[in-house]
Amino acid sequence: MSGGGIRPLHSFTDEARKTLKNRQLRANLGFATNTICDKRQRAVDELEDWESLRGDAAAIKDEALANLAENLVKLEASVEAAGGKVYWARDAKEAVELVAKISLAHGASEVIKVKSITSDEIELNSSLAGYGISAIETDLAELICQLAEDAPSHILVPAIHKNRTEIRELFERTLGVTLESNEPRVLAEAARLYLRHKFLTTSVAVSGANFAVAETGTVAIVESEGNGRMCLTLPKVLITMMGIEKVLPQWQDVATFLKVLPRSSTAERMNPYTSMWTGIHRGDGPEEFHLILLDNGRTHVLADQTGRQTLRCIRCSACLNVCPVYQRVGGHAYGSVYPGPIGAILTPQLLGMEHEQANTLPFASTLCGACYEVCPVKINIPEVLAYLRGKTDKELSESVVMKTIAHAMLMPRLFSIGLRASRLGKSVASGLGLLRGWADSRELPDIPEQSFRDWWRNRG
Ligand code: SF4
Known part of the structure; x- marks a missing residue:
C-alpha cells in the first residue's frame, strides 16, 4: 500500500x-x-x-x-x-x-x-x-x-x-x-x-x-x-x-x-x-x-465499509478546533499533514494499520464525540477511531485482560483467588507490559490488603 x-x-x-x-x-x-x-x-x-x-x-x-x-x-x-x-x-x-x-x-x-x-x-x-x-x-x-x-x-x-x-x-x-x-x-x-x-x-x-x-x-x-x-x-x-x-x-x-x-x-x-x-x-x-x-x-479506504466514510471529508478543519487533544498538543504531534481527529483516522487508513507510527494515531482521542457533532458531512469519527483501535495489537492486549477479568467475576471462587493474586498480578501485568497504553493514561488503584469479602467473613 x-x-x-x-x-x-x-x-x-x-x-x-x-x-x-x-x-x-x-x-x-x-x-x-x-x-x-x-x-x-x-x-x-x-x-x-x-x-x-x-x-x-x-x-x-x-x-x-x-x-x-x-x-x-x-x-x-x-x-x-x-x-x-x-x-x-x-x-x-x-x-x-x-x-x-x-x-x-x-x-x-x-x-x-x-x-x-x-x-x-x-x-x-x-x-x-x-x-x-x-x-x-x-x-x-x-x-x-x-x-x-x-x-x-x-x-x-x-x-x-x-x-x-x-x-x-x-x-x-x-x-x-x-x-x-x-x-x-x-x-x-x-x-x-x-x-x-x-x-x-x-x-x-x-x-x-x-x-x-x-x-x-x-x-x-x-x-x-x-x-x-x-x-x-x-x-x-x-x-x-x-x-x-x-x-x-x-x-x-x-x-x-x-x-x-x-x-x-x-x-x-x-x-x-x-x-x-x-x-x-x-x-x-x-x-x-x-x-x-x-x-x-x-x-483501500473506499474498500472498507466502516472506514469509507472518512473519504467524505471536505477538509473544513472544524473537528480539529473542537478537539480537546488537538487543542493541547497541536498539529505537529500527529506527524502527518492531516492532524487532529480527521488525521487520526485518515492517515492510518491511507498508510495501513500495520504502519508502526500511524497506528498510534487512533489513540489520539478521548472519544468525546465533539468532532462528530461539528462535522458538516457527518463522519462518525469516534466510530472509526474505535474500529481502527480494534485492529491494533495494543487494543488486543487490553481486551484480553478485560475479558479475563469479566470471566473471573462470574465465578465467585475464581474471583476470590484472583483478588488475592491481584496484588502480585498488578505488578506482573505491568512488568510484562500487558497494561501498556491502558495504564499510561490511567492510575491503577492500590489493591487493599483485605478484600471486602474477607472483611465480611471475618467481621466477628
Ligand atoms: S469536521 Fe469533518 S469534514 Fe471537516 S475536516 Fe473534520 S472530518 Fe473533515
Missing part, C-alpha cells in the same frame, strides 16, 4: 509528550481554536436547516463514493471535452513525476502554488526540488511555514502555532525587509509585495481542488486571500492535482457544499473567493489545463 509523503516518523504518544511542554504553543492554539469555534457556532446557528444540510452533504458524498469509478471516468470525459488533459496517478511518485514533466516541458524552474494539502501529502515541494523546480507557496500561512522551513500544523490555518512577533522576525530574516510593527496589515503587505512579483512572472501554477463535477468537468477552489484566483488565472499553464474522493456527480451538488464548507471552516456565510473553471477558454485564463487524479491509498 502506498501512502506517499504522510508517513509519521514518530509515535503520537512520544511527540505529544514533547509538545505538551510548549506553553507558548498551547497559548497560541488555545486562543485561535476557541475564537474559531465561537465564530463557527454563531455562523451555524444562523441556519435553521443546518442539520438537514449536513444530512444532504453526507448523502451526496456517499453517492459519489458508491459510484466513484463511474464518476471519475465521466469527469475525465467532461474535462477533456472542454480542452483539458486528465492523468491518473496511483501514488505520490507518479503524481510528482507528472507535475515535474509538465512543468519542465514549459521550461519552468519555478511554479506558484495554491494551498493544497494533497500536494503536502505527496511532499510535492521537496520532490520537485529534486527536478530543479522551486515551488512557491502563495497562501500567507503556507508561505510563513515555507519560509520558516516548518510543517503546517492545521488544515486551514497552517501557521496557527506562530504568533505575530514570530512572523515579523521571520519576514525580516527571510525576505530581507524591515517592518515597522507586527500589525497584521504590515505583515500582509510584506507578503503581498513578495508574492505579487511571483504571480506576474511565473508561467506554471499548481493547485489542489475542493470539488470537481463529473457532469460538467468544472473544478472549484474556495479561498480567502485571492492568491488562489491569481494562480488560477495569470499563469499560462495550470496543473490541478486532486484526490479522487473530491469528485461530485452533478453541478447542483456544489451548492450544498458552498453552504456547509465556509461556515464550518472560516465561520463565514460564503467564501471571499470561489473560483470555478471548466477546461480552457482562449484569451481567458490559462492556455493549458492539466488535471491529475490521485489515488495514493484512497481506494
Whole structure:
C-alpha cells in the first residue's frame, strides 16, 4: 500500500509528550481554536436547516463514493471535452513525476502554488526540488511555514502555532525587509509585495481542488486571500492535482457544499473567493489545463465499509478546533499533514494499520464525540477511531485482560483467588507490559490488603 509523503516518523504518544511542554504553543492554539469555534457556532446557528444540510452533504458524498469509478471516468470525459488533459496517478511518485514533466516541458524552474494539502501529502515541494523546480507557496500561512522551513500544523490555518512577533522576525530574516510593527496589515503587505512579483512572472501554477463535477468537468477552489484566483488565472499553464474522493456527480451538488464548507471552516456565510473553471477558454485564463487524479491509498479506504466514510471529508478543519487533544498538543504531534481527529483516522487508513507510527494515531482521542457533532458531512469519527483501535495489537492486549477479568467475576471462587493474586498480578501485568497504553493514561488503584469479602467473613 502506498501512502506517499504522510508517513509519521514518530509515535503520537512520544511527540505529544514533547509538545505538551510548549506553553507558548498551547497559548497560541488555545486562543485561535476557541475564537474559531465561537465564530463557527454563531455562523451555524444562523441556519435553521443546518442539520438537514449536513444530512444532504453526507448523502451526496456517499453517492459519489458508491459510484466513484463511474464518476471519475465521466469527469475525465467532461474535462477533456472542454480542452483539458486528465492523468491518473496511483501514488505520490507518479503524481510528482507528472507535475515535474509538465512543468519542465514549459521550461519552468519555478511554479506558484495554491494551498493544497494533497500536494503536502505527496511532499510535492521537496520532490520537485529534486527536478530543479522551486515551488512557491502563495497562501500567507503556507508561505510563513515555507519560509520558516516548518510543517503546517492545521488544515486551514497552517501557521496557527506562530504568533505575530514570530512572523515579523521571520519576514525580516527571510525576505530581507524591515517592518515597522507586527500589525497584521504590515505583515500582509510584506507578503503581498513578495508574492505579487511571483504571480506576474511565473508561467506554471499548481493547485489542489475542493470539488470537481463529473457532469460538467468544472473544478472549484474556495479561498480567502485571492492568491488562489491569481494562480488560477495569470499563469499560462495550470496543473490541478486532486484526490479522487473530491469528485461530485452533478453541478447542483456544489451548492450544498458552498453552504456547509465556509461556515464550518472560516465561520463565514460564503467564501471571499470561489473560483470555478471548466477546461480552457482562449484569451481567458490559462492556455493549458492539466488535471491529475490521485489515488495514493484512497481506494483501500473506499474498500472498507466502516472506514469509507472518512473519504467524505471536505477538509473544513472544524473537528480539529473542537478537539480537546488537538487543542493541547497541536498539529505537529500527529506527524502527518492531516492532524487532529480527521488525521487520526485518515492517515492510518491511507498508510495501513500495520504502519508502526500511524497506528498510534487512533489513540489520539478521548472519544468525546465533539468532532462528530461539528462535522458538516457527518463522519462518525469516534466510530472509526474505535474500529481502527480494534485492529491494533495494543487494543488486543487490553481486551484480553478485560475479558479475563469479566470471566473471573462470574465465578465467585475464581474471583476470590484472583483478588488475592491481584496484588502480585498488578505488578506482573505491568512488568510484562500487558497494561501498556491502558495504564499510561490511567492510575491503577492500590489493591487493599483485605478484600471486602474477607472483611465480611471475618467481621466477628
Ligand atoms: S472530518 Fe469533518 S469536521 Fe473534520 S475536516 Fe473533515 S469534514 Fe471537516
